[in-house]
Amino acid sequence: MLQAGVKTLLPVIFAVFAANASAAIEPPAPFTVFAASSLTNVLEEIISDYHKEYQPGLATLSVAGTGTLARQIEAGAPADVFVSADREWIDYLISKQLIEKSAATLVASNRLVLVTKSDRQLSGTLDERLVQLAQTGRIAIGDPEGVPVGRYAKAALQSLQIWTDLEPVLVPTENVRVALALVLRGEVEGAIVYATDAALVPELAVQAVFLPGLHPPISYWAVVIGNAPWTAFDFVASLHSAKTAGIWTAHGFIVP
Numbered sequence: 459m460l461q462a463g464v465k466t467l468l469p470v471i472f473a474v475f476a477a478n479a480s481a482a483i484e485p486p487a488p489f490t491v492f493a494a495s496s497l498t499n500v501l502e503e504i505i506s507d508y509h510k511e512y513q514p515g516l517a518t519l520s521v522a523g524t525g526t527l528a529r530q531i532e533a534g535a536p537a538d539v540f541v542s543a544d545r546e547w548i549d550y551l552i553s554k555q556l557i558e559k560s561a562a563t564l565v566a567s568n569r570l571v572l573v574t575k576s577d578r579q580l581s582g583t584l585d586e587r588l589v590q591l592a593q594t595g596r597i598a599i600g601d602p603e604g605v606p607v608g609r610y611a612k613a614a615l616q617s618l619q620i621w622t623d624l625e626p627v628l629v630p631t632e633n634v635r636v637a638l639a640l641v642l643r644g645e646v647e648g649a650i651v652y653a654t655d656a657a658l659v660p661e662l663a664v665q666a667v668f669l670p671g672l673h674p675p676i677s678y679w680a681v682v683i684g685n686a687p688w689t690a691f692d693f694v695a696s697l698h699s700a701k702t703a704g705i706w707t708a709h710g711f712i713v714p
Contacts, residue, residue, distance in 0.1 A: 486512040487687035490536055491519050492527040494543035495633040496568070496607070496652050497678065500709040501541070504702055508693060516689060523633040525604030531556060531683060538686035539694055541565070541678060544606035548679045562681040565697045567712040569653040570610050570668040570676060573641060576661055578648070584666040585618045592627045595647035598637035601630035606676075607637075611650040613673040638662065652676070654710040678711075 493501050498521045505517045520527075520537070528547040531537050532554055540557075542548050548562045572587060574580065580587040591597050600608030608630060615621040629646055631637045637649040638659055648665065656664050680694045696702055703713045 489538035489690040491539040492537040493541040494524045495521045538690040541680045562679045565680045566678040568676040571653045571664045572666040573656045573662045574648040576663040591647040596627045596629050598629045598640045598646045598649035607634045610673040614668045617672040
């Protein structure tokens, strides 16, 4: 177990040494961060702190669904850092030889929850509450074909053995923020989203939390893309700092 942990940390350690060596001879260079939309708020704060250390405007944040961003990177989009909402899209870019196999590092985890408008009353177990929603309307989830939160939701519903029953009323969305918006507008009865995103919308209520064993671990991975400047490596390394851990935690994420 210790040996595996050391191997996981090696890319970060090398990145720190490389960044420090380059910092001695090169001025800070701008870089672009592509990140899953569920990371918008936490990364905005982390980047703000990073700018205080170097200079304003150094990092540019671009957020969207993880699958959308991975496809853009594959097509040549100018990303220096990619923060994915699952390991699967990291592995996809590895298969395309766009990143090194050992380059990505785990930076945070999350939870999956069921949300509705705050005035909605539900009762019973998780699967019973989902069925109650399905009887009166539709339920939004991320698109399981390419959106990590949708993959986690599908896996959880399959574990509960209600995927087939609910599939006709499920509304696939491009990311978790769209799913939340559909609930707010009353276009769906509820949504399966990340706990961190649900906490940002006071008009919504968490009706249930999915047990972690119902779906694969919800993990966020960071990696440097291509010939990025040393600041990109330094930024990824900073995502593991004690100070940054406090920011992750304050936003409801679970740090490794």
